[in-house]
Amino acid sequence: MAPSTLLGRVYSVFFRRTSTFALTIAVGVLFFERAFDQGGDAIYESINQGKLWKHIKHKYEEE
Structure with a gap:
């Protein structure tokens, strides 16, 4: 019996x-x-854009 529908x-x-x-x-x-x-994760990061460490760490790291 061969099924004919998807x-x-x-x-x-x-x-x-x-x-x-x-x-x-x-x-x-x-x-x-x-x-x-x-x-x-994408929704969380879009809601918290600019508040997460990876977004602001350049302000606090010493070169």
Whole structure:
């Protein structure tokens, strides 16, 4: 039985077997965690622009 829809193809490739389902979830979690972490850091740095040490350390370092 050949799946004709995109959803059917995704199911047959990623979710039909338990091992591929678990691997898909694990890889998805890794990518989501990385993207969420970088997104949170970017938002934090944009809110605190000019207040963080890396933005003001040139004022206090001696040459």
